[in-house]
Amino acid sequence: xxxxxxxxxxxxxxxxxxxxxxxxxxxxxxxxxxxxxxxxxxxxxxxxxxxxxxxxxxxxxxxxxxxxxxxxxxxxxxxxxxxxxxxxxxxxxxxxxxxxxxxxxxxxxxxxxxxxxxxxxxxxxxxxxxxxxxxxxxxxxxxxxxxxxxxxxxxxxxxxxxxxxxxxxxxxxxxxxxxxxxxxxxxxxxxxxxxxxxxxxxxxxxxxxxxxxxxxxxxxxxxxxxxxxxxxxxxxxxxxxxxxxxxxxxxxxxxxxxxxxxxxxxxxxxxxxxxxxxxxxxxxxxxxxxxxxxxxxxxxxxxxxxxxxxxxxxxxxxxxxxxxxxxxxxxxxxxxxxxxxxxxxxxxxxxxxxxxxxxxxxxxxxxxxxxxxxxxxxxxxxxxxxxxxxxxxxxxxxxxxxxxxxxxxxxxxxxxxxxxxxxxxxxxxxxxxxxxxxxxxxxxxxxxxxxxxxxxxxxxxxxxxxxxxxxxxxxxxxxxxxxxxxxxxxxxxxxxxxxxxxxxxxxxxxxxxxxxxxxxxxxxxxxxxxxxxxxxxxxxxxxxxxxxxxxxxxxxxxxxxxxxxxxxxxxxxxxxxxxxxxxxxxxxxxxxxxxxxxxxxxxxxxxxxxxxxxxxxxxxxxxxxxxxxxxxxxxxxxxxxxxxxxxxxxxxxxxxxxxxxxxxxxxxxxxxxxxxxxxxxxxxxxxxxxxxxxxxxxxxxxxxxxxxxxxxxxxxxxxxxxxxxxxxxxxxxxxxxxxxxxxxxxxxxxxxxxxxxxxxxxxxxxxxxxxxxxxxxxxxxxxxxxxxxxxxxxxxxxxxxxxxxxxxxxxxxxxxxxxxxxxxxxxxxxxxxxxxxxxxxxxxxxxxxxxxxxxxxxxxxxxxxxxxxxxxxxxxxxxxxxxxxxxxxxxxxxxxxxxxxxxxxxxxxxxxxxxxxxxxxxxxxxxxxxxxxxxxxxxxxxxxxxxxxxxxx
Numbered sequence: 001x002x003x004x005x006x007x008x009x010x011x012x013x014x015x016x017x018x019x020x021x022x023x024x025x026x027x028x029x030x031x032x033x034x035x036x037x038x039x040x041x042x043x044x045x046x047x048x049x050x051x052x053x054x055x056x057x058x059x060x061x062x063x064x065x066x067x068x069x070x071x072x073x074x075x076x077x078x079x080x081x082x083x084x085x086x087x088x089x090x091x092x093x094x095x096x097x098x099x100x101x102x103x104x105x106x107x108x109x110x111x112x113x114x115x116x117x118x119x120x121x122x123x124x125x126x127x128x129x130x131x132x133x134x135x136x137x138x139x140x141x142x143x144x145x146x147x148x149x150x151x152x153x154x155x156x157x158x159x160x161x162x163x164x165x166x167x168x169x170x171x172x173x174x175x176x177x178x179x180x181x182x183x184x185x186x187x188x189x190x191x192x193x194x195x196x197x198x199x200x201x202x203x204x205x206x207x208x209x210x211x212x213x214x215x216x217x218x219x220x221x222x223x224x225x226x227x228x229x230x231x232x233x234x235x236x237x238x239x240x241x242x243x244x245x246x247x248x249x250x251x252x253x254x255x256x257x258x259x260x261x262x263x264x265x266x267x268x269x270x271x272x273x274x275x276x277x278x279x280x281x282x283x284x285x286x287x288x289x290x291x292x293x294x295x296x297x298x299x300x301x302x303x304x305x306x307x308x309x310x311x312x313x314x315x316x317x318x319x320x321x322x323x324x325x326x327x328x329x330x331x332x333x334x335x336x337x338x339x340x341x342x343x344x345x346x347x348x349x350x351x352x353x354x355x356x357x358x359x360x361x362x363x364x365x366x367x368x369x370x371x372x373x374x375x376x377x378x379x380x381x382x383x384x385x386x387x388x389x390x391x392x393x394x395x396x397x398x399x400x401x402x403x404x405x406x407x408x409x410x411x412x413x414x415x416x417x418x419x420x421x422x423x424x425x426x427x428x429x430x431x432x433x434x435x436x437x438x439x440x441x442x443x444x445x446x447x448x449x450x451x452x453x454x455x456x457x458x459x460x461x462x463x464x465x466x467x468x469x470x471x472x473x474x475x476x477x478x479x480x481x482x483x484x485x486x487x488x489x490x491x492x493x494x495x496x497x498x499x500x501x502x503x504x505x506x507x508x509x510x511x512x513x514x515x516x517x518x519x520x521x522x523x524x525x526x527x528x529x530x531x532x533x534x535x536x537x538x539x540x541x542x543x544x545x546x547x548x549x550x551x552x553x554x555x556x557x558x559x560x561x562x563x564x565x566x567x568x569x570x571x572x573x574x575x576x577x578x579x580x581x582x583x584x585x586x587x588x589x590x591x592x593x594x595x596x597x598x599x600x601x602x603x604x605x606x607x608x609x610x611x612x613x614x615x616x617x618x619x620x621x622x623x624x625x626x627x628x629x630x631x632x633x634x635x636x637x638x639x640x641x642x643x644x645x646x647x648x649x650x651x652x653x654x655x656x657x658x659x660x661x662x663x664x665x666x667x668x669x670x671x672x673x674x675x676x677x678x679x680x681x682x683x684x685x686x687x688x689x690x691x692x693x694x695x696x697x698x699x700x701x702x703x704x705x706x707x708x709x710x711x712x713x714x715x716x717x718x719x720x721x722x723x724x725x726x727x728x729x730x731x732x733x734x735x736x737x738x739x740x741x742x743x744x745x746x747x748x749x750x751x752x753x754x755x756x757x758x759x760x761x762x763x764x765x766x767x768x769x770x771x772x773x774x775x776x777x778x779x780x781x782x783x784x785x786x787x788x789x790x791x792x793x794x795x796x797x798x799x800x801x802x803x804x805x806x807x808x809x810x811x812x813x814x815x816x817x818x819x820x821x822x823x824x825x826x827x828x829x830x831x832x833x834x835x836x837x838x839x840x841x842x843x844x845x846x847x848x849x850x851x852x853x854x855x856x857x858x859x860x861x862x863x864x865x866x867x868x869x870x871x872x873x874x875x876x877x878x879x880x881x882x883x884x885x886x887x888x889x890x891x892x893x894x895x896x897x898x899x900x901x902x903x904x905x906x907x908x909x910x911x912x913x914x915x916x917x918x919x920x921x922x923x924x925x926x927x928x929x930x931x932x933x934x935x936x937x938x939x940x941x942x943x944x945x946x947x948x949x950x951x952x953x
Contacts, residue, residue: 357398574611620740736809802841807875
């Protein structure tokens with residue numbers, strides 16, 4: 001493929017040129033000169049369509065002729081175009097990632113004398129410069145908790161096989177950076193890159209089958225094995241160094257960073273996540289963690305070859321070695337023969353024996369929880385899991401809890417320090433201790449999520465069988481809440497030992513039994529968060545708490561004993577109406593004596609989750625953002641009144657329409673009093689790969705997140721935005737809501753238009769996740785999950801969820817008081833984030849491409865609906881430019897602006913082919929072999945557009 005025309009003096013441009021030439025070589029080899037010329041024809045044609053205007057209103061007559069030409073392509077020719085431009089973007093994305101790494105390393109080298117911006121070190125240095133006393137910083141660090149939570153939300157369109165090939169290509173490209181590389185080795189490397197590109201070309205791009213839940217679990221574990229395991233100790237070393245340099249000795253760096261996961265525990269709308277799968281997931285987490293610790297201990301044993309005369313071994317270390325020898329006498333003799341004068345190696349030998357015993361015991365449970373109904377071949381993963389049978393003595397010696405292993409690691413560290421080997425103590429040994437702090441034996445804490453309606457239906461059946469209430473679902477909300485509160489205080493069990501329930505209720509109960517067993521065998525930190533989707537009433541929170549009581553996870557105070565609670569019950573507020581009511585709902589919960597007992601047992605801490613995706617789909621971009629801001633403030637006030645510590649869990653997606661955008665900017669824009677050093681947030685789909693696949697990029701993302709949390713908490717003002725600013729946004733949100741509702745919910749033809757003018761039907765058929773695209777049947781917008789909703793608008797380049805309604809929202813204020821809006825943009829982080837995120841989304845959208853998709857809709861719908869979208873796009877652009885004081889969109893983001901401008905002509909062929917394929921598919925009689933072929937080509941085009949835009953849903 002011919003490379004783009006822009007100047008290529010920089011390293012990125014040279015690399016893109018080189019990769020483009022090599023891809024062109026492969027296309028000629030595989031598809032012949034005619035295939036190469038077809039690709040070149042489309043590249044030239046779409047570039048000419050753009051001309052000098054990078055953002056035309058439409059493609060005009062030339063665009064119509066190109067679409068007609070595309071309609072005449074054979075399926076093989078359409079496939080060739082899609083594969084060529086998709087492969088090109090895979091290579092360009094890899095090159096851009098490598099360029100980003102070069103920039104990061106250059107900045108790191110330039111910051112040798114001072115921490116680089118938005119780093120952990122910069123946060124501590126800025127705190128010191130702000131006059132933050134050590135006592136306040138110590139208190140914040142003690143309470144701080146930052147926890148990214150990985151989800152399996154299906155927004156990663158690429159197969160893992162493709163991602164693996166791209167990793168190998170990146171490694172080969174890294175080798176080209178060697179300045180000592182001669183002409184012949186460089187030529188050989190180019191040949192190897194061609195070979196890998198050819199392999200990529202000949203590999204199926206899309207999934208033949210949908211991934212199973214356990215496929216998704218293993219995909220999630222990859223980021224811990226390949227990236228986070230190395231990154232976490234590095235971050236803590238930097239934090240400790242920064243604390244010492246700014247505040248001197250005395251300030252410890254507590255384990256403020258944790259990781260969570262929904263993969264294998266998120267049951268909401270996914271019938272494939274069963275209690276058995278959930279237990280298997282927790283066991284896989286444990287196996288991965290133990291295997292990584294085993295590797296660390298083996299490395300440490302080789303490293304700590306410190307010679308110590310037998311009579312001079314430290315007292316505590318000597319006593320520990322003697323205790324180990326009494327329990328493992330045969331191993332003691334073997335270790336003594338091999339490491340007679342090396343006590344640290346002997347101690348690590350015992351530690352390895354304990355760890356390997358724990359792995360064998362865990363492997364036994366892994367076998368027991370294999371699910372024969374998943375359709376999986378266990379041999380696909382057994383190679384990565386040590387499935388040795390437990391030995392007779394394993395139960396007596398194996399580490400049961402991470403605290404036991406941590407005590408041994410701390411003993412090594414303390415003894416080394418006492419021996420004057422502080423450098424050894426604070427190196428790899430300290431790194432291992434930090435990993436135990438952060439990962440424990442769980443790796444990532446597994447969250448459990450279920451829809452409130454599933455819990456309510458199960459509760460109704462349990463209460464009916466127990467003879468407590470014949471028709472629980474018919475009760476008003478007040479009646480349900482009162483009944484559940486009463487039953488929570490009743491010591492009588494509700495679930496009989498051998499009671500028979502419907503499969504749905506049995507599965508709900510099986511999860512709580514699984515959690516209880518996992519807590520007993522693995523420790524409560526393997527998973528102790530239960531999230532209730534679509535929480536609308538007090539009863540939605542009390543129902544899972546009552547199930548927890550049935551399985552011993554919650555015990556109310558009784559007979560002078562305080563309450564105990566091993567499960568954190570987390571309401572998730574998602575719709576605009578629920579966001580309005582959430583603070584009052586929490587006040588009602590806090591007023592219940594039995595719930596107060598639960599909170600006391602949990603340290604008076606309450607976690608609350610906010611859903612960014614569904615609130616946007618429900619109320620539109622402006623209203624959702626404002627209602628989320630208001631809800632956070634109201635929840636903080638309700639918790640403060642009840643003397644409860646609030647932890648907000650932000651359910652953010654990758655796209656702007658699902659709460660995405662720069663993480664540090666979003667954190668700094670939170671309302672006063674809502675952060676306090678505590679933050680949980682979801683990491684989803686392709687965003688997870690972009691942020692965590694490479695250790696250096698993962699490090700940068702995490703240090704920026706920690707920087708924003710620490711400084712955002714320390715600098716938070718007790719005062720919120722000015723009253724007049726709040727009134728202005730309140731009025732804007734109402735206007736934006738009306739505009740959004742008129743289009744999306746009030747127009748009876750909008751759903752039909754959405755299905756006709758977007759690739760939603762292709763996206764719902766994509767095999768990129770184990771979860772269905774809809775929570776239930778039906779064609780309403782409310783029934784569709786937020787991910788395919790945003791995914792579809794992204795593919796068609798409308799980008800509607802990320803900006804629609806902002807122009808209408810700001811128009812009255814721009815007409816009456818534009819200076820106030822400019823002032824709000826300068827001084828209010830929330831408002832600036834709102835405008836800038838809309839600008840990002842608007843900058844990535846493209847009305848010329850969107851008009852191609854509009855052509856697929858019925859002629860009677862197009863003039864009314866798309867005309868309204870185009871008009872609002874222009875109004876939003878005018879509003880953003882006026883508020884931000886800019887002449888053009890993305891004026892202050894030149895790198896992104898240039899990237900979009902250069903990418904568009906290469907994404908356009910993929911959109912032309914996709915529009916043509918959608919038209920063909922709708923003309924064919926389905927099902928048929930021809931329709932299936934077109935559908936598979938359409939799936940390929942979705943993959944390609946996602947690669948070109950670097951964004952899905």
